[in-house]
Each structure stands twice: as structure tokens, then as C-alpha cells.
Amino acid sequence: MSDMRIGVGCLSIGSKERQYLLDVLDSNRLSYGPYSRKFEALFGAQHSCQYAIFCNSGTSALRVAVASLKETDGWEDGDEVIVPAITFVSTANVLLMQGLKPVFVDPDPRTYNIDPSKIEEAISERTRCIVPVHLFGQPCEMDPIMGIAAGRKVRVIEDSCETMFVRYRGRPVGSFGDVSCFSTYVAHLLVTGVGGLACTSDAELAVILRSLINHGRDGIYLSIDDDKEANGEELFQIVARRFRFVRLGYSFRATEMEAALGLAQLERLEEIIRKRQQNAAFLTEHLSRFSEELQLPYCPPHSEHAYMMYPVVLRDRKGSKTDLVNFLEDQGIETRDMLPLINQPVYVQMFGEMSERYPVADWINRCGFYIGCHQELREEELQYIVDAFSRFFQSKARA
Numbered sequence: 391m392s393d394m395r396i397g398v399g400c401l402s403i404g405s406k407e408r409q410y411l412l413d414v415l416d417s418n419r420l421s422y423g424p425y426s427r428k429f430e431a432l433f434g435a436q437h438s439c440q441y442a443i444f445c446n447s448g449t450s451a452l453r454v455a456v457a458s459l460k461e462t463d464g465w466e467d468g469d470e471v472i473v474p475a476i477t478f479v480s481t482a483n484v485l486l487m488q489g490l491k492p493v494f495v496d497p498d499p500r501t502y503n504i505d506p507s508k509i510e511e512a513i514s515e516r517t518r519c520i521v522p523v524h525l526f527g528q529p530c531e532m533d534p535i536m537g538i539a540a541g542r543k544v545r546v547i548e549d550s551c552e553t554m555f556v557r558y559r560g561r562p563v564g565s566f567g568d569v570s571c572f573s574t575y576v577a578h579l580l581v582t583g584v585g586g587l588a589c590t591s592d593a594e595l596a597v598i599l600r601s602l603i604n605h606g607r608d609g610i611y612l613s614i615d616d617d618k619e620a621n622g623e624e625l626f627q628i629v630a631r632r633f634r635f636v637r638l639g640y641s642f643r644a645t646e647m648e649a650a651l652g653l654a655q656l657e658r659l660e661e662i663i664r665k666r667q668q669n670a671a672f673l674t675e676h677l678s679r680f681s682e683e684l685q686l687p688y689c690p691p692h693s694e695h696a697y698m699m700y701p702v703v704l705r706d707r708k709g710s711k712t713d714l715v716n717f718l719e720d721q722g723i724e725t726r727d728m729l730p731l732i733n734q735p736v737y738v739q740m741f742g743e744m745s746e747r748y749p750v751a752d753w754i755n756r757c758g759f760y761i762g763c764h765q766e767l768r769e770e771e772l773q774y775i776v777d778a779f780s781r782f783f784q785s786k787a788r789a
């Protein structure tokens with residue numbers, strides 16, 4: 391076991407974060423206030439969305455995104471939603487919790503994102519929505535996905551929990567769907583501990599989303615500042631309605647502390663993304679000598695990659711990643727599975743054995759993993775990763 395420790399994510403708390411957090415404490419205001427408002431405005435603008443609603447997780451953002459469309463469009467229990475066959479479990483969990491049926495689609499074997507050419511065949515009379523998931527920092531092929539959605543008149547929710555600040559054909563992720571959802575959980579691109587954002591440019595949806603994270607409260611009063619500037623008849627209207635609940639909602643709010651952390655990092659996002667892209671380029675340049683064994687990330691020229699993670703898949707489709715993953719872990723290099731879904735015990739229980747129906751997902755589940763390429767990694771750590779891969783393949787060649 392090596393002394394070196396290379397994690398999949400990092401936490402960089404700089405002087406800005408400290409300053410903003412102290413400011414929050416000095417302001418004596420923890421609930422939705424100036425930091426949350428500023429964070430939302432800047433984050434929304436970065437993704438060309440008119441409204442950004444900060445809440446306590448990416449999962450909560452997804453949950454209210456689904457609930458809001460179910461409400462506006464009158465979806466019924468048992469209606470279907472298309473999701474990729476590899477993603478974090480919560481993408482599909484929120485659908486089931488909302489009474490909807492996830493319909494899985496195999497990913498593209500090169501980008502690992504949902505394969506648009508397989509979406510049409512998964513669509514039925516009851517399909518209401520497609521949820522493309524921009525995995526590992528890379529946008530999905532949004533043009534064909536949006537084309538299918540428009541042709542079939544189904545909604546789109548972007549699960550962009552792993553991808554921020556990058557563009558597909560010049561347009562930012564998060565700006566394509568009816569609602570887009572982001573996560574600021576630990577090891578993500580922005581880290582606020584817990585946190586998430588639901589973004590939209592639809593004013594009606596924005597009110598419903600904010601109401602849903604606030605127990606389903608009447609849209610007239612969704613923060614304690616909403617009666618501050620009002621007077622006369624307007625104030626009396628707010629007073630009459632501010633404790634009214636108009637839908638079944640959740641308690642999904644975040645605090646000014648998370649917003650302060652998010653804002654501080656947002657102000658240096660270019661540096662964060664540039665460093666990740668440089669680290670990924672280093673890994674790709676030096677690991678490509680093993681390209682017979684390893685499939686390294688591929689980003690088409692019309693897309694950008696934020697490299698939340700650096701995915702690696704063993705090309706041998708009958709193989710297994712276990713030896714390589716154990717070797718890397720033993721060398722202090724942390725790895726994670728590439729978001730297996732269809733083989734999770736709870737999903738097998740509900741949907742049965744699915745590996746034959748989704749051969750690409752099955753291959754990625756058995757042969758794929760990711761390592762970190764975050765902004766805190768130094769060149770000697772990146773070199774250490776490359777050397778560890780070399781040692782593994784040398785020892786295999788000798789065996």
C-alpha cells in the first residue's frame with residue numbers, strides 16, 4: 391500500500407469562501423437571502439437560464455423538476471420517462487417516487503451518455519419526458535435528443551448534476567431542457583457540501599419549482615423578504631396568503647452558507663474548469679500508450695468537457711476491471727464505478743435481470759471506472775497515476 395492518496399474529488403476552501411461565510415454569520419441571516427439570490431442569478435446566467443432555484447441537493451432538484459411537469463402537464467401514475475441505463479440511481483429513483491416508470495436506454499459506447507439513436511424505439515404512447523444525463527462532465531448529443539422530443543411532443547429534463555459551465559454546439563448545458571438540474575455535492579464541480587439547482591426559463595415552472603421546495607407554499611410568499619417592500623393592498627394580499635399551501639411540497643431548502651460557498655467558487659469557475667481540462671489532457675496524452683487495453687474519454691469537436699471525473703473502460707468486453715481497480719486502490723488511487731444502475735439490487739428486484747437487454751451498460755458496469763482529475767491535482771500526482779497504470783500493465787505482461 392502506497393502513502394500517496396489521490397481522491398476522486400477535492401475540497402478547496404480559499405480566502406473568498408471564508409470571507410463570504412463569515413459575512414453570512416455576521417449578517418445573522420441563514421435562510422434564503424442575498425447570497426442565495428446572487429448565487430442563483432449568476433449560476434442561471436452561466437447556463438442561459440432565466441431562473442435558477444437553489445435547493446438542498448441535485449436529487450431534490452430532479453424531484454421537483456419531475457413533480458412540476460407532472461403538475462403542469464397532468465401526467466398520470468404509470469406514465470413513462472426515458473432515462474439512460476447508466477446514471478446515478480437518483481435520476482431514476484425520483485421518477486419511481488413520483489409514480490412514473492423509468493424506461494432505460496443503452497448508452498453510447500464512446501461517450502457513455504444516452505445513445506440518441508436508441509431513444510425512438512423506447513418511446514411509447516405513455517412517454518412524457520426524456521431525461522438526458524450529462525455524465526462525468528460531458529454534454530449529451532442534445533440536437534438529436536431535442537429533435538426527438540419536439541417530434542414526439544415530450545418534455546426534456548436535463549440531469550446535469552455532473553456537468554456545469556460547458557457547451558454543446560456553442561450552447562451551455564442546462565439551456566436545452568424544460569428544466570435542468572445540477573448538484574453541488576462533495577466531489578462535484580462546485581462543492582457546497584450539500585446543494586443543487588433546478589434551472590428553467592419558464593416563469594410558471596420557476597414559481598412551481600420554488601413552491602415545491604418550500605412545502606408547496608403559495609407563490610406570493612416564497613422567502614421572508616417577499617413582504618419587505620410591499621405596502622397597502624399588496625401587503626394585505628401577502629399577509630392573507632403567506633401561510634397558504636397550494637400543492638403537496640417538500641422541505642428542500644438550502645441555506646445562505648451553502649450559497650456563500652457556491653458563490654465563492656463560481657467566481658473562479660474558469661480556473662476550475664481549465665485546470666480539470668489540463669489534467670485530463672495530461673492523463674490522455676500519457677495513458678494513450680495503453681490504448682489497446684484502455685478506452686480513454688472521447689469528446690467530439692462540437693462539445694466541451696468539464697471533466698468532473700476521468701472515465702476509463704477496459705476494451706475487452708468479456709473482461710473485468712477488478713484486478714486493475716484493486717491495483718490502483720492499493721497504490722492509493724481512488725476509483726469509482728461508472729454509475730451502474732440496471733444491476734443495482736433494488737433495480738433488479740423491480741425490473742429483473744437486465745444485462746442482456748443493455749449490452750453497452752453491462753460492459754461499462756463490468757469494465758469501466760473513473761479516477762479523479764480535479765483542480766487540486768499536481769503534476770507529480772498525475773505522473774504517479776500514469777506510472778501506476780504502467781506498472782500494472784508491465785506486471786500483467788510478465789505474468
Ligand SMILES: Cc1ncc(COP(=O)(O)O)c(C=O)c1O
Nearest residue numbers: 447448449478480551552573575
Ligand atoms: C447524474 C447524477 N444525478 C443526480 C445526482 C444527485 O445529486 P445529489 O447527490 O446532490 O443529490 C448525482 C450525484 O452524484 C449525479 O451524479
